[in-house]
Amino acid sequence: MQVALCVLCVVLCINGGFSSPLKSAQSREKLASVDDVNILMYGVLQFSESLHHIYQSTEAKLARVTQAISRTESDVRRLGQDTEEAAQTECQIKEKLQLIQAQMEGLQVQAQENRGTITRVEQEEAALKKKLTTLEENLNSSVPGKIKDTTLKNITILKDLMKWTEEQKLKLEIQNQQLAELQKRNVV
Template sequence: MKMTWGLCLLCLAGGLRAVHAGPVRKTGKMADKAVPQEEVNVLMFGVIQFSESLNYIYETTEAKIAKISQTLRSHEGTLQRLGRQTEQAAEVEKQIKEVIQLLQAQMAKQQAQTKTTKDWLASMEQEVVELKTKVKKLEMYLNTNISIKELQERAKEQSNILQGLQHLTQLQKENVESQNEQLSKLQTMSETMT
């Protein structure tokens, strides 16, 4: 751009000199006299000042455009990073939803198992009560109809059965408590994730 303005100034200066250096007609009138050198110098100074102003405007505009381009590139990079972060956040959210669904399914399964175990324990307890009632009836029958030795053997047998049932009942209760603890932990994890 500087070179273009320099060429324009040279052409203008050359043209002014050619006008100044050309033959002057002598008509005897004041209006036909050549332009004084001083006016040419002033005109040249004005043209130079004008070209320098245009050059300064061009340079500052070019610098501003470069700065704007750099800012735009920086914003494009930021937008791309934000886009990637948004995609990653969506993927994480999807994974969290999948984990929550899995936990809910596991909790539903645990609750069903716990209910089944509780029902089975209630049934077992009922059977133990019924068995105790039968043992008492049997004891009453034995007291009246069977010898002491037979009574002792049957009592021992019934006692072993009762101990086995009590042990089994205790194991089932521990199993239910363990499942309840696991269910509670899963519910806590689900609540913290949501």
């Protein structure tokens, strides 16, 4: 609309529409031809169309830039959230790693205790076997009937005790194997 008004003003100025009656007689000699006015009008129309096209393309470009900015902002927010989640996950992993390390230390202490117990049980078993052998030898060589019966009972008790000791030793070895497997799992 403004462009059309500008064109109308230009045409009136050229035709002398704003001039006074006294000047109109003088300016009639200098009036532009219709072809010149048409060419001028065509140029003004082309110029206004170009301006309108530039305005629309600029508006479209601004809309695209605005969309790109909003996408970038959402990407930045999402990246920030991902970073926070990664930091939280890292803290959780560190805590679990410390817990596993503490468990490993506890398992190692328990394994050492079990090894000490197995060694002590083996020593006791060896001592019991030695005593049993000594008692059997003493019994066979010199003890009369009643003492011999008591000694035989003691020997039976000692043999049962040795069996029990052997069973405990096997249980401890199984526990050590299980403990070693748990340590291997935790290391992996």
